[in-house]
Amino acid sequence: MKKPNTPTKPKGLSAKTATLHSRNRHQGHYPMAALIQDHPALQPFLTTTRKGQQSIDFSNPQAVKTLNQALLRHYYQINDWDIPANYLCPPIPGRVDYLHHLADLQPASQNNKKTNVLDIGTGANCIYPLLGHRCYNWQFVATDIDPNALKNAHNILQKNPDIQPAIELRQQTDPNAFFKGIIKKEERFTFTLCNPPFHRSSQEASAGTQRKWKNLGKKHHIDQLNFGGQKNELSYPGGEINFICRMITESKQFSQNCLWFTSLVSKADSLTPIYRTLKQQGVYQHRTIEMAQGNKNSRFIAWTFQTQI
Numbered sequence: 001m002k003k004p005n006t007p008t009k010p011k012g013l014s015a016k017t018a019t020l021h022s023r024n025r026h027q028g029h030y031p032m033a034a035l036i037q038d039h040p041a042l043q044p045f046l047t048t049t050r051k052g053q054q055s056i057d058f059s060n061p062q063a064v065k066t067l068n069q070a071l072l073r074h075y076y077q078i079n080d081w082d083i084p085a086n087y088l089c090p091p092i093p094g095r096v097d098y099l100h101h102l103a104d105l106q107p108a109s110q111n112n113k114k115t116n117v118l119d120i121g122t123g124a125n126c127i128y129p130l131l132g133h134r135c136y137n138w139q140f141v142a143t144d145i146d147p148n149a150l151k152n153a154h155n156i157l158q159k160n161p162d163i164q165p166a167i168e169l170r171q172q173t174d175p176n177a178f179f180k181g182i183i184k185k186e187e188r189f190t191f192t193l194c195n196p197p198f199h200r201s202s203q204e205a206s207a208g209t210q211r212k213w214k215n216l217g218k219k220h221h222i223d224q225l226n227f228g229g230q231k232n233e234l235s236y237p238g239g240e241i242n243f244i245c246r247m248i249t250e251s252k253q254f255s256q257n258c259l260w261f262t263s264l265v266s267k268a269d270s271l272t273p274i275y276r277t278l279k280q281q282g283v284y285q286h287r288t289i290e291m292a293q294g295n296k297n298s299r300f301i302a303w304t305f306q307t308q309i
């Protein structure tokens, strides 16, 4: 069979015109009154913007976490969700966007089948499995190298017993492995997904956070991160390029276990070495899916070794 074209430039919407996925329920402003009705704890964090809109102070970690709890409750009936201090607090609209785009990659022939998904680095927040199960009824295996993150993910699942059977947590013991030691010989996944640590070092992560604070017009101590983040959540030697390129190389050994391997790529500049590695590993097909939320552009890369899609 002829190999399909594998474009080296991002396909689809240009970054400027990209918006949230059409199935994403978080278009426009947050419906604060409805959120407060479902989660009254949000009320004390309510502020009014200069334009008179109800909002919260996004530089206050407690306010951001409480908003997340309200969103998870209101839109996804996830009633009891919490994360320890200084762990990543995931912006829900952006996280769910990745899942909707992933769903578009699902071959029509598989639509009625059980969909197994592997989340690499689920974090303490376990966000992708929770949302993926609620939006698409997917079943998840979720991994992490951080035992404390997994402990918290386990607590979340225990508190949401209707979701618990759909999500299995597995500890990765080798920080340089992704699939090894996790995927069993006969296991099959439609997707793997990953939000990788994207900084090269903890210093770079700190600098990034300082910049974010500056943009929010605040002078706060570095430990008071609004979206949080542990050192290993945010950084990996060689940054996201090294992390994703290693993942691509390892994925070849699991080519028959997973249909689409995917990963977020936070910096557009990281794409060139990633494309090079995809070519070196002889993937059958790859795609770059552009996403945008507000002013922030992002993307994920998807690759497959399978020809029967």
Ligand code: SAH
Residues within 6 Å of the ligand: 088, 089, 090, 120, 121, 122, 123, 124, 125, 126, 127, 128, 143, 144, 145, 146, 149, 172, 174, 175, 176, 177, 178, 195, 196, 197, 232, 233, 234
């Ligand atoms: N998925 C969550 C957390 C992302 S942070 C979210 O989107 O908010 C990245 C996570 O990857 C961290 O929890 C980190 O501990 C984990 N991680 C780093 N290397 C890993 C590896 N080799 N295998 C699995 N998880 C890994």
